[in-house]
Amino acid sequence: MAHGNGGGNGGSSSGAVKLSPSSWVAEQAELYEESGGTKGTTMQGAPCLLLDYVGRRSGITRRTVLIYGRDGDDHLIVASKGGSDEHPLWYRNIQDNPDVQLRVGTERFPARAETLSPEEKARVWPHLVDVFAPYESYQKKTTRDIPVVRLRRTDV
Template sequence: MGHSGGSDRVVVSPTGWVAQQARLYEESGGTSGTTVMGAPCLLLDYQGRRSGTWRRTVLIYGRDGEDYLVVASNGGAPAHPAWYLNLVEKPEVRLRVGPERFAAHAEPLSAADKRRVWPGLVELFPQYATYQKKTDRDIPVVRLHRTGD
């Protein structure tokens, strides 16, 4: 997999609750901290596009067949979240979903694909509809396709 020296250090999101939840999720081996407001969540490890540093965040996810779907909502803010900008440029990521840890490839959905899955994502986490109303930005949905362990 080509991991060089100390590159496995992962910097956890500076947001308070995210850092706490990421730690709980990881330290429990994926048995605690696995939901946000009732919706299932995963740990996304992604590489900084300039720094190359691995970073970790907690994201709610939906499913599309075998794939995982995450929403770059940023709470309806006008700008895309940093993790999204990074994985557009560095799409090879690492996930923890419950007790499982594996590598994945991230790919933003086409408009047609997003239309197909959006109602299910809003059902999973109704705030997404509110977030989309708050911003002119078309909120991206990203497919995470498992590539290995």
């Protein structure tokens, strides 16, 4: 596997995708995709998915690895950025273009992203903290209300 300091283009069945500039995220995304979703599917014991989204300025498809929870058939992701005071770039991009592609394990499918209302977030937050306990400390670390995003499959 090639290691670089920038995260390059990785091939996928849906064409060239720009991987995360964070080398560990890029390496995990590459392992996840190249294994067909059989490796690299957890982070610190929590389940992960691959999120492919379109950059709002570049128009380039980008990929990141995110921990997810479930709400019925939908997947939930948290725009925590480790408790940073600013939103992660992927979140800002999906606000502009909510049509995304997911890989969850061996399955790849299109989905639409929607930020949850405060009431919906309050309902699912305990589940998300069960999935990944650090979310609780991330929220306490920032004055930013950390968004939770529902990913609803669109090919059904």
